[in-house]
Amino acid sequence: MKIVINPSERELAAALARPKLESANLDSLISDVFSTVEKKRDQALKAFTLQFDQVEIDDLVVSEIEFTEAEQAISTELKTAIRIAAQNIERFHRSQENREMEVETTSGVICWRKSVPIQTIGLYVPGGTAPLFSTVLMLGVPAKIAENPIRYLCTPPDKQGKIHPAILFAAKTAGIDTVYKIGGAQAIAAMSLGTETIPKADKIFGPGNQYVTAAKVYAQRLGIAIDIPAGPSEVLVAADDSIPTSFVAADLLAQAEHGIDSQVIFLTNDESYAQEVLKEVERQLEILPRAGIATEALDSSTVIVVEAEKWGDLINLYAPEHLIIMGKYEEQIVQQVTNAGSIFIGKNTAESFGDYASGTNHTLPTSGFARAYSGVSLDSFVKKITYQKITDEGLRNLGQTVITMAEAEKLQGHANAVKVRLDSVFPDIPSDKLQELELIGKVSVLSRKSVEGFIRKDLRDLKPYSSARDEFEGKGEVFLDANENGMVTAYNRYPDPLQQELKVAISEVKNIPTETIFLGNGSDEVLDLIFRLTTTPFLDSVTYLNPSYGMYSVLAKINGLRTKTIDLDRNFQIADSEILAQAAGSRLLVLCNPNNPTGNVIPKDRLLEIVREFEGVVVIDEAYIDFCPAYSMADEVNNYSNLIVVQTLSKAYGMAGLRIGMAIASPEWIAALNRIKPPYNLSSLVQETAIKELKTIPWNEIKTEIISERERLTDFLKSHSLVTEVFPSEANFILFRMPNASDYYKKLIEHGVVVRDRSSQFNCSETLRVSIGSKIENNQFIQIMQNL
Known part of the structure; x- marks a missing residue:
């Protein structure tokens, strides 16, 4: 191997150049092979096998006896290994199955897409210097999952006219029952053209030498699809x-x-x-x-x-x-x-x-094609068909738009195809009135979408676990229904009935209707339940800002979701249009507001616009909203079916140790969350303590003091000689930048003060985050920072 050190652009280009085989004019040879196979079909295949593989084949088809002999010929250890590999390949490729989802783009206009298996699949596995039975699994298993009606394998025989037994066992394991003893360019020709024995394929898969590769390129000219450039x-x-x-x-x-x-x-x-x-x-x-x-x-x-x-x-x-x-x-x-x-x-x-x-x-793209191509996947074995259906309402709401666009392109026939339908269905409505109704239809589609449409399909009919006394509405004196300890103690009863009393207490301090409150064991459990309720594992994605609260990515991973992160700029800002563009296609958009660790907020009018435009569910995580209540979206939850607000008693209400979080949403959402809620998720002691604390402690005065302390610490940090930047915050913490932040983080710890080093987060290099503590704690922090 050559060694190149700090290469120039020219040297780098030379170092990365792919090796080139001696150029051979294969076109004429491949053309002759295809022409001969087209004319003589099976007879040509047998002649080419004798010419190129030096073996005479009487029957191109591998028999059942040969499959049985192959299974007996390989070791138990290898059979086990092949089965384990096939199971893993199947598990990974099944995760790629697409959920069919209807989308109402305009009221009355329903569109969807469906994966349909390619009808005939031809797989090629070379013999050559090694039996590539692993390739049989890589191609056969996703073909089995896709349920291609006809799928078969071509592979060259050895000198005895046999196929390597591991290839045949792998084929059976992958659900391939038909194998042909044919290799090289002639196999590709047979799959492309069809013969008496080998059916014509709609798509050809598999690697091979330069002759096979050239034959696959030639097949494309005949309208046969291939997997990827090889x-x-x-x-x-x-x-x-x-x-x-x-x-x-x-x-x-x-x-x-x-x-x-x-x-x-x-x-x-x-x-x-x-x-x-x-x-x-x-x-x-x-x-x-x-x-x-x-x-x-x-x-x-x-x-x-x-x-x-x-x-x-x-x-x-x-x-x-x-x-x-x-x-x-x-x-x-x-x-x-x-x-x-x-x-x-x-x-x-x-x-x-x-x-x-x-x-x-x-099976992956080579020769630099990875710039534009993906490797073989389940998608390679299916085709995507789009569907649409226009109701009378959809015709009314979208028809004039299509007519206007078609006439602008001077395609009057396209316009007339819609006009005749409008005239037939709505003969008495003039076009200007139709345009007015169209606008109304576009605005109303989201507001009229039901909560049920956002819930994971397989959970829509879920019957909730019926916890003790859920169904009992009368007055009872003797409770023998829940297997509780008969010895009466302070905590011998299951706690769920207490939740209503806690909701009332929260309603009074937050001015939120009790029917819009769902309680969880911390906001993390609430978020986890929302993720579970609205997304399908291994199919859906969730989008959130970067940087933001670290649990979003953890919860996404736990729930088998893909993640999309929207990078904020250096000042932790981004345009609403960019949020919507990057979140498009996600099932969930989670916005922490005020954001953690940045402390900045997205104003309410902007949030409302995002909620209106986003086609999935918007979750606003308002963990710190009590320090800036004017930005809360809690009073909007009954107006938007795709809005859920999450709050907590851990921050402004000083109950982090009690772990009480809440979802604030329309009653339909609350009912849906209750269907999947773990029973008794909040203990009696937690609920009793929270009710007492909410009623007896002057929380508004405390919040006012925290905000005052935040401004005092902000002013101090801005004046500190080592601090280069202090970011504005509406939360109970401040993010600030200073050189060698990680070193100063350790020095603060040495002096007994623990803050948060955020330097590893996106756009947060050399930053620390300090929470607002009591006056005494804040004074200690100030004193140590002054000493530094």
């Missing part, structure tokens, strides 16, 4: 000297042994470490059975030594099929990568896991 296999390994050299060397050689045209790139920031890795490559190469192949591949491979800050750009430029990132910079670099087929993170994640059994697909 080329020699490749890997880029990025690692620093914290990783054992043996790990890196093994990863490089694992790729190099694929074939002489494979390419490996090793990216590091230390020349001496690079030299040690190359020595280890030589040591491991000596014991590698395919050392000759690997050696030729290494001759066209490169080590690049450059500072870690440049790794992300270099990786995106190369766009590797496989990317392995290990060491101190792995998390940082992963965030920068936009071009790669599959990424392997951390010292234990050998690329071999993805090749065989982790579950991800190993």
